[in-house]
Amino acid sequence: MLNIASKLSLAALLVGTINTAFAATTPAAAPAAATPAPATTAAPAAEDIAKYRHHIMETLGNMKTTIEFLLKGKVAANAGSIADQAKVMAMLTKNIPAMFPKGSTTHKSDAMPVIWEKWADFEKLAQDVATKADTLAKVAVAGNAADTEAKLKDLGAACKACHKDFRKDN
Ligand code: HEC
Incomplete structure (x- = not known):
C-alpha cells in the first residue's frame, strides 16, 4: 500500500504534470514567428484537464477507501495515518471547479x-x-x-450528490 509520503508525491507529480501540459500550450513555447495559437489548442487542453481530474478523482476515491481500511482495523495503524490521509483529501478538494474549465468534456x-x-x-x-x-x-x-467514520460518511454522501447530477451513469 502507498504510504502517505508517496501519496503526497503522487499528488505533487499530478500537479506538476498538468502545469507542464499547460506550459507547453502557452505562446512562449511556440517559435518566435508563429501566428497566434490556433483554435485547436482548446482540444488538447480539454484532454489534459479531463485526464488530470480523472486522476485526482480516482485519488480521492482511493483515499476514502484507504481511510476505511484504517478505521476498520483491516490493516495495522502504522500502515498509514488517518489524519494525514484526511488532510490530503481536504487539500485535493479545495478547488474542484478549477478542474472543470467550460466545455472540457472529451469522448x-x-x-x-x-x-x-x-x-x-x-x-x-x-x-x-x-x-x-x-x-x-x-x-x-x-x-x-x-x-471520523461519521464524517467520512458525510463526505462520501456529498461526493455522491455531485456525481448524481453531474457525472454520467449515476
Ligand atoms: C462538484 C462535483 C464533484 C464533486 C464534489 C466530486 N466529484 Fe468526483 N466526479 C465529478 C465528475 C463530473 C466526474 C467525471 C469527470 C470526468 O470523467 O471528466 C467525477 C469522477 C469521479 C470518479 C471517477 C474517475 C473518473 O474521472 O472517471 C471518482 C472515483 C470520483 N469522482 C470520486 C470522488 C470523490 C471520492 C469525491 C469526494 C471526496 C468526489 N469525487 C467529489 C464530480 C464531482
Missing part, C-alpha cells in the same frame, strides 16, 4: 455538459465537499474513530 470524460449550465449549483456542491473534507480532517486529527 472519454463522464462530465455532463449540464455542469456549465448549472455552474452555481456545481460550485455549491464542490464547496460542500471541500467543507466536509476539512471537517473530516479536523475530526481525524482529534482522533475519535467513531466521529
Whole structure:
C-alpha cells in the first residue's frame, strides 16, 4: 500500500504534470514567428484537464477507501495515518471547479455538459465537499474513530450528490 509520503508525491507529480501540459500550450513555447495559437489548442487542453481530474478523482476515491481500511482495523495503524490521509483529501478538494474549465468534456470524460449550465449549483456542491473534507480532517486529527467514520460518511454522501447530477451513469 502507498504510504502517505508517496501519496503526497503522487499528488505533487499530478500537479506538476498538468502545469507542464499547460506550459507547453502557452505562446512562449511556440517559435518566435508563429501566428497566434490556433483554435485547436482548446482540444488538447480539454484532454489534459479531463485526464488530470480523472486522476485526482480516482485519488480521492482511493483515499476514502484507504481511510476505511484504517478505521476498520483491516490493516495495522502504522500502515498509514488517518489524519494525514484526511488532510490530503481536504487539500485535493479545495478547488474542484478549477478542474472543470467550460466545455472540457472529451469522448472519454463522464462530465455532463449540464455542469456549465448549472455552474452555481456545481460550485455549491464542490464547496460542500471541500467543507466536509476539512471537517473530516479536523475530526481525524482529534482522533475519535467513531466521529471520523461519521464524517467520512458525510463526505462520501456529498461526493455522491455531485456525481448524481453531474457525472454520467449515476
Ligand atoms: C462538484 C462535483 C464533484 C464533486 C464534489 C466530486 N466529484 Fe468526483 N466526479 C465529478 C465528475 C463530473 C466526474 C467525471 C469527470 C470526468 O470523467 O471528466 C467525477 C469522477 C469521479 C470518479 C471517477 C474517475 C473518473 O474521472 O472517471 C471518482 C472515483 C470520483 N469522482 C470520486 C470522488 C470523490 C471520492 C469525491 C469526494 C471526496 C468526489 N469525487 C467529489 C464530480 C464531482
